[in-house]
Every structure is written in C-alpha cells, then in structure tokens.
Amino acid sequence: MPSHQPYLIPNDSTVFEEEIKKSVFITQLAHTPSIDAAKAFIQSVKQQHSSARHNCWGFVAGRPTDSMLWGFSDDGEPSGTAGKPILAQLSGSHIGEISAVVTRYSGGIKLGTGGLVKAYGGGVQQALKLVQTIEKKITTLLTIEVDYSLLSLIQNLMQQFGATEFACEYVTSVRLTVEIECLNEANFVQAVINKTGAKALITKESDAEAS
Known part of the structure; x- marks a missing residue:
C-alpha cells in the first residue's frame, strides 16, 4: 500500500x-497511533489486571502494512501460543x-x-468484529503565494479538490497554507498552475496525517 493511501484506524476501544x-479471556482493543502509545495501553491493561497470570499482547502501531511497527508478547504463555496469534489477527484485519x-x-x-492459539487468536478475531473504524487520510501542506486578484480562483480550486485553509498571510501578495489529501495533490497543483497561468508560487511544506 503506497504511503499516501488512506487506511482504517479504530474509532473507539473494544x-x-x-x-x-x-x-x-478478556480481549481489549484500542487506538494506538505510535509504539509509545501501544506500550502505554499495554501497561495500563497490565495494571488494570495485575492479578491475572497472563496479559498477552500484539500491536500494529502505524500503517497496517508497516511491519517495522509491529510487536507482540506471549507474557509467560508457551512460545508462539499467544502473541503471534494476536498479531496475526491484527495484521490480517x-x-x-x-x-x-x-x-x-486461569481456571x-x-x-x-x-x-491457547485458538483462544488468544479467537478472542481478538471476535473483538475485531465489534470495533468501529474510521478512515485516516494522509495529507500534505502546500504554501501558495498569489496576487490578490487570483485569491477567489484559488479558493474555488481548493473547494473543488477538497483542500482546506491551514493558515493565511496578507502582505504584498496572499500567502496561503493549504492542507490537501496526498491523493489529490498533483491534480490540484496542476490545476493551480493552469488556471493562474503559472503565476502562483507553490512550495511543499510537509507531510502530515489527519483522521
């Protein structure tokens, strides 16, 4: 999956x-946008269930296909019986x-x-059926500098391509910082160049992620 493609994330805990x-077996799922957030969630559950014999876990802490941000633990269960089945369900979702x-x-x-493999993997599989998701859109920031006379034209193009105003400076010309989905960036930039007769100065600010 290309890095500019949107992907699903949990909208709530389950x-x-x-x-x-x-x-x-109590399975808890949560939205964790980073490895640090995943570890904090795991720690909070361990504290919540400190008397339990095992708190096994797995996480996908970024884009679903980015295995560099995956992790798992059997937490004392026999090797391969808990963490891997948990992660397999998460990565497959x-x-x-x-x-x-x-x-x-334990009873x-x-x-x-x-x-054990069936119990741990199955619990996550059932929890995933309950989780509500939203789409996380990958966006970027562009700065557009134009003459005042072209401002309404730029605003019309922003509306057409689903871009939003992030910041605006009014000096000798108008300097707009615009947030747009990466999927629409190239077409938007080309439209601005074409409609303004290449009179707009466009620079890329940064990549960002917005849900």
Whole structure:
C-alpha cells in the first residue's frame, strides 16, 4: 500500500470476554497511533489486571502494512501460543494503529498449545468484529503565494479538490497554507498552475496525517 493511501484506524476501544474451560479471556482493543502509545495501553491493561497470570499482547502501531511497527508478547504463555496469534489477527484485519491485550485468568484446566492459539487468536478475531473504524487520510501542506486578484480562483480550486485553509498571510501578495489529501495533490497543483497561468508560487511544506 503506497504511503499516501488512506487506511482504517479504530474509532473507539473494544472489549470482548469469553470463558474457555474455566479460563476467562478478556480481549481489549484500542487506538494506538505510535509504539509509545501501544506500550502505554499495554501497561495500563497490565495494571488494570495485575492479578491475572497472563496479559498477552500484539500491536500494529502505524500503517497496517508497516511491519517495522509491529510487536507482540506471549507474557509467560508457551512460545508462539499467544502473541503471534494476536498479531496475526491484527495484521490480517487491515486496520492500522491498533493494539490488543488479551488477559487470561486461569481456571486450572490446561488448554494445550492448540487450545491457547485458538483462544488468544479467537478472542481478538471476535473483538475485531465489534470495533468501529474510521478512515485516516494522509495529507500534505502546500504554501501558495498569489496576487490578490487570483485569491477567489484559488479558493474555488481548493473547494473543488477538497483542500482546506491551514493558515493565511496578507502582505504584498496572499500567502496561503493549504492542507490537501496526498491523493489529490498533483491534480490540484496542476490545476493551480493552469488556471493562474503559472503565476502562483507553490512550495511543499510537509507531510502530515489527519483522521
């Protein structure tokens, strides 16, 4: 997925709870836009369920396809039975900026490795069905400097391409800072050049992300 493409992120937190062979599994999902946010969420759940034997987790802390921002932990469960199944469900959901912590209160009956994989992965799978998502649009900032006589023309083009005014300075000319979706940037810039007869000075400020 190209870096300018929008992607889905959670709009709220979700909790799913089930009992399997007397073990209670509590799955919590949250929006975590960075690794630091993911770690903070994991820590808060661990404090909330400090008496639980296991708080296993996984996160996708950015764009869904960016595996550099993935992480997981079995938190004492047998290797590969918790963290990996949790992360597999998250990464397969195509939702970005999401973390899952699955808390287990053991009931004394062993589930076996296959049972654990199914319990941890299944809990996240069920929680993902409940999560509400919104689209995160990837935007960029452009600065456009034009003569006052061309301002209304620029404003019409902004409306046409879904651009919004970020800042504006009125000096000898008008200096507009405009936020626009990266997907629309090239067509917008070309339209400004064409409609103003190349009389607009356009510079790229930075890349940003807006939900």
